[in-house]
Amino acid sequence: MSTVDLIHDHWRRALGEGRLELTGCLDCDRIVGYPRSRCPYCMTDQVQWRRLSGRGRIHSYTVNRRGTGRYLDADPFVIAYVELDEGPRMLAHIRIDPEQTEIGSRVEVVAVGPDQPLTFTPVPS
Amino acid sequence: MNPRPVLARIAGAYEHPQRRITDATVPEVIAEVAYAALTDAGFGPADVDGFFCSQVPGLGNVAMAEYLGLTELSYLDVTEGGGASYPMHVGHAAAAIAAGKCRIALVAMGGLPLSGAGWRGAPGPEEPYEGNVGLTTPAGYALAAQRHRYEFGSTAEQLAEIKVAAAHHAQHNPHAVLRKPVTVEDVINSPLISDPLHRLDCCVTTDGGGALVIISEEIARQHPDRTVKILGHGEAVSHAAMGSIDLITTGAARSGPRAFDEAGLTPADVDYASIYDSFTITVLLSLEDLGFCEKGKGGQFVADGHLQAPDGGLPFNTDGGGLCNNHPDMRGGMIRTIEAVRQLRGEAHPAVQVPDARIAVVQGHGGNLGTRSAAATVILGAEDA
Numbered sequence: 001m002s003t004v005d006l007i008h009d010h011w012r013r014a015l016g017e018g019r020l021e022l023t024g025c026l027d028c029d030r031i032v033g034y035p036r037s038r039c040p041y042c043m044t045d046q047v048q049w050r051r052l053s054g055r056g057r058i059h060s061y062t063v064n065r066r067g068t069g070r071y072l073d074a075d076p077f078v079i080a081y082v083e084l085d086e087g088p089r090m091l092a093h094i095r096i097d098p099e100q101t102e103i104g105s106r107v108e109v110v111a112v113g114p115d116q117p118l119t120f121t122p123v124p125s
Numbered sequence: 126m127n128p129r130p131v132l133a134r135i136a137g138a139y140e141h142p143q144r145r146i147t148d149a150t151v152p153e154v155i156a157e158v159a160y161a162a163l164t165d166a167g168f169g170p171a172d173v174d175g176f177f178c179s180q181v182p183g184l185g186n187v188a189m190a191e192y193l194g195l196t197e198l199s200y201l202d203v204t205e206g207g208g209a210s211y212p213m214h215v216g217h218a219a220a221a222i223a224a225g226k227c228r229i230a231l232v233a234m235g236g237l238p239l240s241g242a243g244w245r246g247a248p249g250p251e252e253p254y255e256g257n258v259g260l261t262t263p264a265g266y267a268l269a270a271q272r273h274r275y276e277f278g279s280t281a282e283q284l285a286e287i288k289v290a291a292a293h294h295a296q297h298n299p300h301a302v303l304r305k306p307v308t309v310e311d312v313i314n315s316p317l318i319s320d321p322l323h324r325l326d327c328c329v330t331t332d333g334g335g336a337l338v339i340i341s342e343e344i345a346r347q348h349p350d351r352t353v354k355i356l357g358h359g360e361a362v363s364h365a366a367m368g369s370i371d372l373i374t375t376g377a378a379r380s381g382p383r384a385f386d387e388a389g390l391t392p393a394d395v396d397y398a399s400i401y402d403s404f405t406i407t408v409l410l411s412l413e414d415l416g417f418c419e420k421g422k423g424g425q426f427v428a429d430g431h432l433q434a435p436d437g438g439l440p441f442n443t444d445g446g447g448l449c450n451n452h453p454d455m456r457g458g459m460i461r462t463i464e465a466v467r468q469l470r471g472e473a474h475p476a477v478q479v480p481d482a483r484i485a486v487v488q489g490h491g492g493n494l495g496t497r498s499a500a501a502t503v504i505l506g507a508e509d510a
Contacts, residue, residue, distance in 0.1 A: 004150070005253065011253075011254070031367075033367065033368030034250075034255075035254075036156070038153075038156050038157070039194075040170055040366070041171075041194060042169065059372075060268045060269075060271045060275070060372055062267035062320050062321075062322075063317070063319065063320040064263075064264045064319045065319060066318050066319065067259050067261070068261055074259075079258055079259065079260055080268075081372070087369075088367065089370050091254075091496070103271070103272070103275045117255075118258070
């Protein structure tokens with residue numbers, strides 16, 4: 001059983017093409033992460049999709065060495081909060097050697113399939 | 126004519142106009158009715174300090190509070206009584222307002238049974254964006270620990286001292302899961318679960334439970350046995366709201382002052398602390414947020430046996446805590462409260478009984494400090510306090 005989720009559908013389509021998009025309010029101009037169909041500041045439904053740069057920096061990270069569910073037998077993987085250049089901090093995977101991960105380093109979004117998490121990769125320096 | 130005494134007033138009301146909804150999620154329906162009622166009353170999300178909402182997907186009303194942008198909550202209620210839930214919430218909101226726990230309460234509900242997407246089994250509002258990240262509970266707390274390390278230089282050894290203290294106490298508890306004392310080296314040599322947290326930084330998982338009976342002052346006057354006074358209480362919700370998560374500050378930074386203010390007490394008055402210890406980092410952050418030390422100084426605070434009974438500066442979790450004793454149903458706040466009651470009644474194990482324990486603080490956290498959580502602080506006093 002599933003319910004219609006137009007916001008998530010749009011987010012997924014954009015990510016599938018490597019575009020990071022969030023909703024922004026036409027009244028108060030604030031961007032919200034994760035996206036919503038109504039502005040949680042001023043309650044209006046006049047929200048609009050904004051395409052973001054896709055870039056940010058690692059705000060915090062962990063190396064999950066005991067995955068569960070679909071990650072039960074996975075090698076250790078990096079989960080991070082990425083602070084986007086536009087402001088919001090979002091939970092994501094980083095495609096990186098766990099031992100090379102550092103808070104503060106620059107990352108950019110990559111295109112992912114519908115079952116994949118929001119994913120970033122280090123910006124080549 | 127005598128005026129009627131008023132508990133509280135209803136200032137906004139809204140009924141969703143549709144009877145079949147095919148283009149929205151459950152959280153969207155709840156947002157629509159909540160925002161419309163707030164608009165009717167002339168308030169916005171940031172004005173709401175009491176939130177009454179049962180059976181929503183995900184972490185109950187904490188996830189819904191985040192979705193709605195409720196950032197100033199001091200009181201929550203998730204009473205579940207089926208169809209009676211909402212009149213129950215009205216009464217609970219009125220009682221909370223009359224007690225000064227909140228001033229502007231939002232009571233909200235919504236569901237989509239015709240789509241099969243009611244509250245049973247529906248994903249939380251954040252689930253589509255976070256669900257496939259594989260964030261386990263330890264990984265979420267590890268994100269907080271890692272950020273604290275980055276900002277303040279707290280170390281693995283300092284976190285380990287928290288486990289060392291809990292284990293030191295647990296050796297006296299015949300019911301504890303882990304009764305063997307451990308050293309700092311034991312903790313940091315245990316396998317990493319999610320960097321930087323090791324296995325021994327994590328609490329046990331147990332079956333079991335606990336219960337309390339709470340009575341009025343009138344009943345207490347006739348009650349022959351020793352009682353423990355409830356002197357203060359505070360609650361708070363922490364979440365990322367619009368994408369601005371603060372990993373190094375927990376809800377205790379708000380629930381603590383609310384509770385201490387109500388009790389007319391400060392951290393300096395506390396003889397015994399029951400601090401939620403789902404992970405060592407939970408304790409370290411709580412001690413900072415409650416005001417036992419400055420933000421960032423938690424690592425130094427817990428060093429050198431400071432948390433150990435009976436002689437440490439702030440004896441903590443003298444039953445062994447969630448780290449060593451018990452964490453039933455993955456919700457440890459009841460057991461934390463019960464050990465505080467034992468201490469204030471003088472009924473803790475003699476080896477860990479704090480001499481003349483008169484004031485205790487109980488700090489609870491629920492959810493995940495790495496994403497969204499509820500916090501509650503209770504200040505208790507011995508009968509003669």
